[in-house]
Amino acid sequence: MNSPAPLRQPCPPGVCICRHRELLDDPHGDRRILRLTRxxxxxLLERLENLQSLDDLEHLQRRMYEQLGIRLRVAPSHNEVRSMRGIxxxxxxxxxxxxxxxRTxxxxxxxxxxxxxxxxYxxxxxxxLLRDA
Incomplete structure (x- = not known):
């Protein structure tokens, strides 16, 4: 018999804005994110830090959405990109x-x-990159 997947422990009340308890109480809510245990x-963070290519990043973005419901957008900002902070x-x-x-x-x-x-690059x-040139 399969045991239920472990769920993330809720943050202490008043410390976080995650609305963990709301999600548990809503029978129609998307609970995939609760599978992201510590x-x-x-x-996941280790995998993100060790990206090998843009394809790898895009693959992880798709998997994060499929498995956890996390929508991640990585793109150049509207201003000039002079450093990695411009992404x-x-x-x-x-x-x-x-x-x-x-944040992490x-x-x-x-x-x-x-x-x-x-x-x-x-x-x-x-x-x-050269769309306005």
């Missing part, structure tokens, strides 16, 4: 996604882009 979060990494608002996780996922991706700048090329 251990699984560490594995916008945004997570869509989602009940159950911890505030800490909202973009930070892990930035570290990957800084260690492998060719991924950032491919990202810029994929988003038409």
């Amino acid at each position: 251990h699984e979060e560490k594995r 916008a990494i945004q997570l869509a608002d989602q009940p159950g996604l911890c505030r800490k996780t909202r 996922i973009p930070a892990a991706i930035r570290r990957a882009l800084e260690s492998r700048p060719e991924i950032a 491919r990202l810029l090329d994929a988003n038409d």
Whole structure:
């Protein structure tokens, strides 16, 4: 017999904005994000920090949505891109996604882009770097 998948422990009340309890109480809510336990979060962050290519990043974006419901957008910002900080990494608002996780996922991706700048260059090329020239 299969045991239910472990669920993430809720953050202490008043510390986070994740609305974990709301998600558990809503029978029609998307509970996939609750499968992101602390251990699984560490594995995800490690995987994001060790990206090998833009295809790898895009694959992880798809898998994060399929498995956890996390919508992640990585694209050049509207202003000039002079450094890795000019690349916008945004997570869509989602009940159950911890505030800490909202900060650590973009930070892990930035570290990957800084260690492998060719991924950032491919990202810029994929988003038409010279569109206004």
